[in-house]
Amino acid sequence: MNDKQIAHDxxxxxLSAIVTLKDCIDRCxxxxxxxxxxxxPFSQVIFHTLFDCxxxxxxxxxxxxxxxxxxxxxxxxxxxxxxxxxxxxxxxxREFIVRYYEHCIIKIExxxxxxxxxxxxxxxxxxxxxxxxxxxxxxxxxxxQHHAAQLGLRLQFITNKEMxxxxxxxxx
Numbered sequence: 001m002n003d004k005q006i007a008h009d010x011x012x013x014x015l016s017a018i019v020t021l022k023d024c025i026d027r028c029x030x031x032x033x034x035x036x037x038x039x040x041p042f043s044q045v046i047f048h049t050l051f052d053c054x055x056x057x058x059x060x061x062x063x064x065x066x067x068x069x070x071x072x073x074x075x076x077x078x079x080x081x082x083x084x085x086x087x088x089x090x091x092x093x094r095e096f097i098v099r100y101y102e103h104c105i106i107k108i109e110x111x112x113x114x115x116x117x118x119x120x121x122x123x124x125x126x127x128x129x130x131x132x133x134x135x136x137x138x139x140x141x142x143x144x145q146h147h148a149a150q151l152g153l154r155l156q157f158i159t160n161k162e163m164x165x166x167x168x169x170x171x172x
Contacts, residue, residue, distance in 0.1 A: 004112065006120045010137055011112035017144040018108065020166045021049060022101055024151040025094065029158065034091050037154055043092040049147040050100045051082045056140040057107045059125035069103045111137070 025046060034041045040048070058064045061083070070077050076096060081088060120134045128136045152163035 001117070003116050006117045006134060007115035008112045010120070010134065010141075011108055014108045014111070014137065014141050014144075015105070016167055017141045017148065018053065018101070018104060020148040020163070021046065021144055021151075023163065023166055024148055024155060025097060025101065027155050027159065027161075027163075028094075028151075030094075032155075032158055033094060037157075039150070039154075040088060041091060042151065042154070043094070043097065044088050044090070045147055045151060046097050047090075047092045047100070048082060048088065049144055050097070050104055052143055053104045053140050054100070054107065055082075055127060056136050057104075057111070058127060060127065067103075069100070073099075 028042050033043050039045070054067075055064055058067075064070065065077075065080070073096070076090075076092070078090075081090065115133065120137075121132055123133050124131065125133070125136070128139070131139065148163075156162050
C-alpha cells in the first residue's frame with residue numbers, strides 16, 4: 001500500500017457521493033428549488049449538506065471562515081447560521097450552490113493529493129475532536145449520501161424518474 005492509498009480510496013468514495021448530490025441539484029425543477037415537502041426547502045438541504053462537507057474538511061472553525069470562497073461569498077455565509085442549533089431561514093440560489101459544490105470538489109480532490117495514511121489514521125482536529133480524519137471524512141460521506149437519498153426520493157415523486165447509480169472514482 002502506498003503512503004496515500006487510504007486518502008485516495010476515500011476521496012474516490014467522497015467524490016461518488018457528492019456527484020450524486022450534484023445530480024439532485026441538476027435534476028431539481030426550478031419551481032421546486034425553494035419548496036418544502038414536509039422538510040426544509042430543497043436549496044437549504046443542499047446548502048446544509050455542502051456546508052457540512054466543507055466544514056468537516058477543515059481542521060478548525062477558523063480554517064472554514066478564512067477560505068477564499070467564504071471571504072468572496074461573505075454576504076451569503078453571513079452569520080454562519082449552519083453552526084448554530086436553530087431553524088434555518090436562508091434560501092440559496094442554484095448558481096451559488098453549483099459554485100459551492102465545485103469548491104467542495106476541489107477540497108475533496110486535495111485529500112487524495114496531499115494526505116498521507118498517517119494523517120488519515122491518526123490526526124484529529126478541533127472539529128469532531130474524537131474522530132480521526134478517516135472517520136470524520138467517512139462520516140461526511142454518509143451525511144452526503146443520507147441527504148442525496150432524501151432529495152433523490154423527493155425528485156422521484158416529483159418527476160417520476162428514479163435516481164441512477166452514480167460512480168465516479170478519483171482519477172489520479
